[in-house]
Amino acid sequence: MSRAATVRDIAREAGVSTATVSRALNGDPRVHGTTASAVRAAADRLGYSVNRAARSLKTRSTRMVGVIAPDLATDFFMILADRLERELAAEGYDMLIASSRESAAEEERLLGLFPEHLVDGIVAIPATGESDHFRRAIARGTPLVLTDRAPGNPGADAVLVDNEGGAREAVRALAGLGYRRIGFVGGDLRLTTARERFEGYRTALAGLGIPPEPEFERFGPMHIDAGYGMMDELLALPNAPEAWFVVNADTHVGATNRLYKEPPERRERAALAAFDEMPWSPLLRFCRFAVEQPVGEMGRTAAGFILDRIEGRVGGRPRTARLPTRLIPH
Amino acid sequence: MSRAATVRDIAREAGVSTATVSRALNGDPRVHGTTASAVRAAADRLGYSVNRAARSLKTRSTRMVGVIAPDLATDFFMILADRLERELAAEGYDMLIASSRESAAEEERLLGLFPEHLVDGIVAIPATGESDHFRRAIARGTPLVLTDRAPGNPGADAVLVDNEGGAREAVRALAGLGYRRIGFVGGDLRLTTARERFEGYRTALAGLGIPPEPEFERFGPMHIDAGYGMMDELLALPNAPEAWFVVNADTHVGATNRLYKEPPERRERAALAAFDEMPWSPLLRFCRFAVEQPVGEMGRTAAGFILDRIEGRVGGRPRTARLPTRLIPH
DNA sequence: GCGGGTTTTGTAATCGATTACATTTTCCTC
DNA sequence: GAGGAAAATGTAATCGATTACAAAACCCGC
Known part of the structure; x- marks a missing residue:
């Protein structure tokens, strides 16, 4: 391909100055309608497209x-x-x-x-x-x-959601189904989302008069594998939870995957509440509640x-x- | 914020020319080690970062x-x-x-x-x-x-997958489970992926000696809602399919969603094979096979x-x- | 300490578009 | 048709980095 056309080329082609070309192409009302059309026509003929590096260098x-x-x-x-x-x-x-x-x-x-x-x-x-x-x-x-x-x-400006409130509501809802032993499949507490959701979980339990059980609280990267692993650990506990709050969509998938491996009688009673409503959330077997974010x-x-x-x-x-x-x- | 530092500023600060600054910062071996360090130090001091518009205008x-x-x-x-x-x-x-x-x-x-x-x-x-x-x-x-x-x-250069073969294999696998009445939940045939997967479906049926049934073949945008709608239409047929090949992940979610609404005896026998293996595919109730793309x-x-x-x-x-x-x- | 080569550095043009400022043209009005 | 405002166009500087080419500095052996 030959060198791309520049305002200079258009100027020559249309018989005007580069200033006029630039103005015409940017819709400056100061150029005469006739001139503007001629410039646009020349630009089309040459297959011109602006060089943004040059433009933004200047503007x-x-x-x-x-x-x-x-x-x-x-x-x-x-x-x-x-x-x-x-x-x-x-x-x-x-x-x-x-x-x-x-x-x-x-x-x-x-x-x-x-x-x-x-x-x-x-x-x-x-x-x-x-x-x-x-x-x-x-x-x-x-x-x-x-x-x-x-x-x-x-x-910085920030756009956040009420993670604490969302988690709190979800845990309360699980309790509303009769569950008391509620596990937390969580995320890295250095992330504000994970931390705030954890606080919501704790607050909900406190409000329900359920003492926190550190063994029920797991933290990890918010990924599928970690979700699987955390659920695995929780299920292995001598007196394991029967319901779980899950911190996001990925851990939700992982945790669900792990639950599938349980014997039917245990699965039967299992209930999840997860942050993030996804198109496939309603299709996951144990999901009873999802916290929808106002995306x-x-x-x-x-x-x-x-x-x-x-x-x-x-x-x-x-x-x-x-x-x-x-x-x-x- | 004041004007960002430029090579000129660094040149002044380090007592060299802009050419040397540019060379030093780009690791040109021609600049003396001592000079290069001095330039880098000056750049750091001024919080310099290159202006890419200018650079790419030139390079x-x-x-x-x-x-x-x-x-x-x-x-x-x-x-x-x-x-x-x-x-x-x-x-x-x-x-x-x-x-x-x-x-x-x-x-x-x-x-x-x-x-x-x-x-x-x-x-x-x-x-x-x-x-x-x-x-x-x-x-x-x-x-x-x-x-x-x-x-x-x-x-143009193109990187594609064997859509035809993948779909063919999937439909064959459904047939291997004993299904003969296999529906097609498809996509817009103007898209090569949708078209090739449809060809795979047809070829598989032909290979199995199953005559194609136009009523079983549905097409639409490859989205969740369309998947739901196509499945809805297929289920309404007098002699509806019992197994379905689904053209991608989104339609898979939609179709599954629709199947959930069926009475248990019908759901019991339902089987899907879908293009795209997703983390949540194994969790969807009716999914028997997924065609994994080599992403x-x-x-x-x-x-x-x-x-x-x-x-x-x-x-x-x-x-x-x-x-x-x-x-x-x- | 001088010629010739090798490093190192500098000068100034360049990339392409925009725009401040200057100049020309057009169009009224009297 | 002269004068002057308004409209249209042109000239040339500018944005910041890179780099061809030129020049200077250094090193060497003799």
């Missing part, structure tokens, strides 16, 4: 928002990204996603890579409990919104926050939204 | 690969993206994802947006049966690799193809990889 804006997610294959993150994308598209912004692969170091690298004139702002789903790199990014002036998790207090609302709020930052509509004080969950019986 | 390369997926919330696409990302990261490339929202028009827009000096090449999962815009992108010189689906024959291998192959194109290691003739699936009994 310092890209109209793109970057999203950093810990993992591309985790449903919840991508559903959130999907909702966010719709909102941003409606405002004329494009969205780019990159994965931090659950690593704070990689996250920091992306936090540096993205602003280097690739995106105007960043929406991140923090990968770990680390927060210093977020603080540094903000100090550098990067418009930043955290979603789902908010480690430390890096002074659409989260996307909408995050889009609003980041656009406000980018377009400078809002001052230094960080905003936090804490959205309610909804308990869904299955 | 015409970004070491980034763009991925266009029809939908961010579809597991299979994101798992594929995840595997691809790992491969690219290993080669020092970053990956950016954007969603075409199942629209050829949006796909075309991204196909134009991405190369404008944002990425060096594109890996796309085509959204529709359209292929002209892919052809045009290639004509423009954009390094492009198609995955999963390959509409038309746009002359890791697809990512690896796609990464190899696109990097070969970007780095000009391969000529004009497009390459196609057709990878085998694996039947998994549940």
Whole structure:
């Protein structure tokens, strides 16, 4: 392929200056209608497409928002990204996603890579409990919104859900079915989501007058295998729980998988309540309740926050939204 | 925030020229070790980070690969993206994802947006049966690799799976359980995946001496709701199938959901075989077989193809990889 | 301490689009 | 048709990093 056409080429082709070309193509009302059409025609003829590197070098804006997610294959993150994308598209912004692969170091690298004139702002789903790199990014002036998790207090806008309340409700609902021995299949307590859901679990038990039983509380990475493993340990206890609160969708799958291996009489009585309502949640045998997160609302709020930052509509004080969950019986 | 530091600032700070700064920061062996350290120190002191717009304007390369997926919330696409990302990261490339929202028009827009000096090449999962815009992108010189689906024959490299064989095997396996009345819960035949899987279904029946029954064959968008609807229609037939081949993970969820609503005696005998092995597939009640796609291998192959194109290691003739699936009994 | 090679560093052009400022053209009104 | 405001266009600087080419510094043996 030959060299791509530039404004210069169009200027020559249309017999005008590069200034006029640039203005015509960007819809500047100052160029005469006739000239504008001629320029557009020339651009079409040459198959012109703008060089964004050059443009953003000059304008310092890209109209793109970057999203950093810990993992591309985790449903919840991508559903959130999907909702966010719709909102941003409606405002004329494009969205780019990159994965931090659950690593704070990689996250920091992306936090540096993205602003280097690739995106105007960043929406991140923090990968770990680390927060210093977020603080540094903000100090550098990067418009930043955290979603789902908010480690430390890096002074960024944040869009969160009421994890504590959601978990509390779910555990209460299990108790409402008559269960007293309720296990906790949890996540790494350094993650705010995992910690808050654990607090909800504890609070619910306290409210029900059930003393906490440390043996019933398991923690691990919020993945399928860990869910399986934690359920395995809980089932091995001499006086095992019969109902479980499960911290998210992945652990839910793992825990369910493990339960399937139990003898029928034990399975019969098993009941789960899990965070995250997924399309397949109602199909999982033991799932009695799911805590639905307001993903659409989260996307909408995050889009609003980041656009406000980018377009400078809002001052230094960080905003936090804490959205309610909804308990869904299955 | 004040203006970000530039090579100029570093040059002043370190008492050298911008050329030396650039060379030092890019590890050019021609700069003296002592000078290089001094430059790096100055850069650190000023909190320098390169302006990629400026760099790629000059170098015409970004070491980034763009991925266009029809939908961010579809597991299979994101798992594929995840595997691809790992491969690219290993080669020092970053990956950016954007969603075409199942629209050829949006796909075309991204196909134009991405190369404008944002990425060096594109890996796309085509959204529709359209292929002209892919052809045009290639004509423009954009390094492009198609995955999963390959509409038309746009002359791009493609990484595909043996959809026909996978579906054939799955239907045979259902027949092996004794079923003769096997329904097809399918997808839009304009998509190569849907079409090839349908061919596999037909071929399997033919091989088994079972005459095709058009009433048993349903087509629609490959989504949960459509899966539910198609299953609904199939169950309403006077002499309904008792086993079903389901075209992908989403329709699988929908179809299963619908089956749950059937009276126990009918559910008892129901059996499904579905394309896509997901973590939760073994947990779905009626799923007897899943066709696993070699996602890791697809990512690896796609990464190899696109990097070969970007780095000009391969000529004009497009390459196609057709990878085998694996039947998994549940 | 001088010629010739090797390192190391510097100067200035360049990538392509945007835009401040300057200039020309158009269009009224009197 | 002169004068002046408004509209349209042009000139050239600019964004920040890279790099071709030029120049300087250093090292060596004799």
